[in-house]
């Protein structure tokens with residue numbers, strides 16, 4: 001065995017033993033660096049006579065090639081091993097359910113609004129919205145509540161002090177102005193619901209200055225009170241998830257509907273607990289009626305051609321009736337214990353097929 005063979009075996013053994021890229025680099029420098037052992041051997045070729053050089057040249061170069069190839073191969077091995085170790089360490093099993101429970105909950109009002117949107121979407125209703133800072137005209141006048149009408153006083157309106165000269169601004173007192181905006185911006189037939197925040201200067205156990213309503217509006221040709229009744233019955237059955245639902249329509253008065261009806265749902269208080277169904281007792285749930293011809297005309301449609309019905313109800317109240325909450329003010333206290341108890345999981349998306357209250 002020549003010295004070259006011995007040196008090669010030694011370097012190749014060091015390369016094979018290098019356990020990290022840094023260790024391999026030290027071996028490389030010691031052999032192939034400026035003052036490395038292989039470099040030193042190659043330098044001696046210059047001082048040799050031609051005969052000795054032609055014998056030593058191929059041997060030394062063979063050594064250099066063997067070391068270079070072994071370094072490259074070991075480098076790839078180490079890199080592959082490092083990558084594999086990292087892939088194993090960072091492995092994520094995407095099929096596992098989320099390990100951490102979501103910290104927050106969906107507020108019952110949001111959940112009920114989603115339930116309502118789901119139920120009415122199935123009946124072909126789109127969701128419409130309007131501004132919470134509303135003009136006096138949209139909130140009152142166009143809805144057949146002229147200046148001096150007693151209904152204005154009943155609404156405990158918040159007026160905006162800095163209103164522009166062309167019209168007073170209010171915080172909308174109900175979602176009904178969305179009816180007006182929809183009729184003015186869309187050609188009939190119209191089928192919409194409009195959930196949202198409304199404001200009245202009122203505060204006690206059953207009233208908060210901000211609360212939530214949902215409005216419904218249908219405008220088409222030949223719409224009658226029968227369509228209204230069927231729609232409300234279908235809605236109440238789906239919302240409370242009971243088939244045995246009795247509705248009672250009581251004559252009432254709203255300036256923007258004629259005739260106007262208030263709708264009660266049959267319920268019972270057996271055992272002190274409210275359950276929807278039967279007709280032992282009655283619970284008022286919404287206001288509705290046939291849209292007043294004056295409202296249709298104010299929105300630029302011909303009441304001789306287009307009729308419709310509308311309804312409006314409190315979302316907070318619907319949530320309380322369905323999920324058994326008793327104090328409205330707790331809805332807005334942001335008490336985490338209450339939210340944990342009454343809130344819904346973010347995965348609990350209401351669908352008709354799974355039951356909107358699932």
Ligand code: DAH
Nearest residue numbers: 174176287288289310311312
């Ligand atoms: N806007 C009424 C309120 O705030 C509720 C209402 C009653 C809406 C009858 C309607 C309706 O669309 O037809 O008390």
